[in-house]
Amino acid sequence: MDGILLQDRLPLPEEWEELRRTTNWGDRTTDEYRIALQGTLFGVCALDGQKIVAMARVVGDGALCFQIQDVIVDPSYQGKGIGTMVIEHLLEAIQTSALPNSSVYLFASKGKEAFYRRFGFLDRPCEDCGPGMALCAANIIYPNRCK
């Protein structure tokens, strides 16, 4: 999209917070953003002038496992190809450090599966793989606290 600049960097905690507020994913504390960013491999931000309009980041071991997380495009900028630019950019970055047996994972939000299929992501379960599974960490100690 014209005028949108991609930057090879992670968002600042406050930029991430600003974008996350546009979703219904719930709040995080500034400390949680800061600590999570410290443990992130790399990310991409899209800017319209000074304004951050999209972000995504990659966590993992930097060799065999890469997980795409927190893909967010500001709602007033959605449908203009920015999400595609962001994912393509991350996949190119992953390709530079990927090994022959590396895998790229993500959890699609409900209704976003088709967006990711465009890049070659496969739905699980499939013939060869079981379903993706997740556990809210609060439930490790307090079962069923988080549903």
Ligand SMILES: CC(C)(COP(=O)(O)OP(=O)(O)OC[C@H]1O[C@@H](n2cnc3c(N)ncnc32)[C@H](O)[C@@H]1OP(=O)(O)O)[C@@H](O)C(=O)NCCC(=O)NCCS
């Ligand atoms: C999902 C999201 C990242 C897509 O970003 P975007 O910038 O709007 O997507 P693009 O404009 O690059 O869309 C590219 C194509 O994917 C399609 N697409 C976008 N969202 C889609 C969806 N939910 N289902 C199917 N197709 C979708 C578009 O129609 C477009 O198709 P076209 O090229 O034929 O016109 C964005 O809607 C978003 O940030 N949503 C809120 C947060 C979120 O749910 N993130 C995903 C977490 S898993």
